[in-house]
Amino acid sequence: MKKNRMRKAFLLPAVYLMLTGAAFPGHSAYLHKKWSYAVQTDTGRTLAPYFIAPTTGKKTPNPDGFIQRWLLLEPINKPNRTNTVFTYTYLNTAFNTEYFPNQFTILPKDGETVKAGEQELTWHALETNNFNVKLFRFAYGYYKHTYAVLFWAVTVVNSPREMKNVRLAAGSNGASIWWVNSKEALLLEGDRRMVMDDGVSNRLTLNKGKNIIRVALINGPGLSDFCVRFLDEKGVPVKDLTISYQ
């Protein structure tokens, strides 16, 4: 972890130069062009082994309760000079700004596109065999910006019964906000490393049937990812759920 932090620290000056386009418009076009060129010259990118194509079978949380089926939106560009700007005040603005229509209610379909400013972005239905969802690799695999980005992800958790006093437990590299059935459940601020069960919501209720879980994650430089599961009153992972795209 320390090594990772050091690397992160050393990346900062370079990333800072790349990402301050808004502050230095004279440099912006050049830097963006250079960045795009670097991306496009790598033609061998793949989502494997981090993601697998969506399946249609029944999907339950993994043995530790982590949710592995998601609809992921290609990242929105969100320049930031440092991850230490992710304070509550900043995030409350950043996460409550509308970047694309119906962003707080949408339950998208695989391949559906949205317009976020000048960007046209696609939702991708994906699954992972990992406990965590590696957003950096998702962005990298689709030749999108990997740093200074804002991700959106949605999934549907189906509960066989009403479950009271459960908690959403998440970790994220980058700051993140989590909604359960459109209600804010958790906000992880600051320059986060992804740690399982880092932040935990207050007690909440999962409805019998469909529950929509939505997350937005913001990062400057960093290997963006998240993991999430539900814990019961005793802190035991909730596993008798099914996960679907709709």
Place this chain on the structure above:
Amino acid sequence: MISINKLFTAVALYTFWSTQVVHAQIGKPFIHDPSTIALSDGKYYTFGTGGGGLISEDGWSWNGGAVRPGGGAAPDILKVGDRYLIVYGATGGGLAGGHAGKILTMWNKTLDPKSPDFKYSDPVVVASSDGVEDQDAIDPGLLLDPTDGRLWLSYGTYFGYIRLVELDPKTGERIKGNKALDIAIDCEATDLMYQDGWYYLLGTHGTCCDGPNSTYNIVVGRSRKVTGPYVDNMGREMLKGGGKMVLAAGDRLIGPGHFGRVVVEPGVQKMSCHYEADLDQSGRSVLGIRPLLWKNGWPVAGDNVKPGTYEIESERRGYALGLKVDFVRMPGRMRFNRNADEPVKPVPSQELADVIKTWPTGNIDLRIDDYMFRPQQKWTVTPVLEAGGYLGGPYYKIVIAGTDRALAATADAEVTTVPTFTGVPEQLWRIDQLTDGTYRIMPKVIPNSKESLALVSSGDSTPTLARFDMNSDNCKWNFRSH
């Protein structure tokens, strides 16, 4: 007539005293040679030398009123089934008298003298000394062996051996044919306890009954068998004077002796004793109750949290409890790769005044994160003596240092901070030092609830209130002074 200035000074001194002294109990906790504390009908009791003893409604405020006939010295209490077995010594008086003594037992269904069931059985002699032998039958201590239900009695003083005899747990009488075993020397006020496969013999060494000059201190040895041999951490038998320190003088309390243990619940144990002299209470002999810790298989007296300003560190990850407020950057950036000859100077820490205007003025929720000694992470912990207490401790208020912003439980069993401490029960906190040295923090009440919950890490970064589990580091905290 007392002057106004003197009155203010007296009030100020009392206020200072009342918020600083938290080690002795409050009320009139004056006693010598206290028994192990027993809970009967919702109240705590301890008996002392000379008859009578103390009663407490909450375990923190103690006053006279307990009733024990027979006079004599240094009783002990043990609950066996649904009855209480009381044992005491009728002696020639030790230092000033002879050493012919008797140990007597008697039963009572309750320790509450107001109860219709309060009635002592006739005392029965279970051990004695003839005044000549190397033994003085005084200072009894009882153990009901949790492994086999057998009942044991240790007794004796500095005059020769500490002895062990077996009693019948149904009658309280000596087992017929049982011969006394010598198990220690140089001790008095012994007591026995069992923990994790070991039997522990607690004894008091040093000089009794000399006020602030008493050198009393509590020591321990252990054995795999209740019959000994009891040895200390250096392998010295207590029959050869061995003993590892459990508690000596400190914090203006001198001469601890007469150990007793109360197992409150898994992970929470208390030890009782007397201090020969409490310098804050006229140098009188007072009841002491403190946490009992276990370190490497040895009992050690713990400490109630002292008033002060602390980081409240979660045992789960080592993160610190703090307000959910914006991180405010300190001036300055990366400072390495500088000219080594450049003069160095101190950099001020971030202070409350630097950040408090950025904080909301209403309730502020909490998080747990890496400690950076920022104002939102510094907590001032102060006992609120008038708010009552629990066994061995007062309730505390916990506020952000330099403010009146107080930690509080919410009706939905979460935690928050309120702008001003008002003294309502959900802002009062019970703090128990656990057997492993960490602390449990519990609100006095949760609004609209009868549940007893503790401050818990539900995640690395998230505090909540939940049931206490000694096996989980989620439930444990440290008060760190930096």
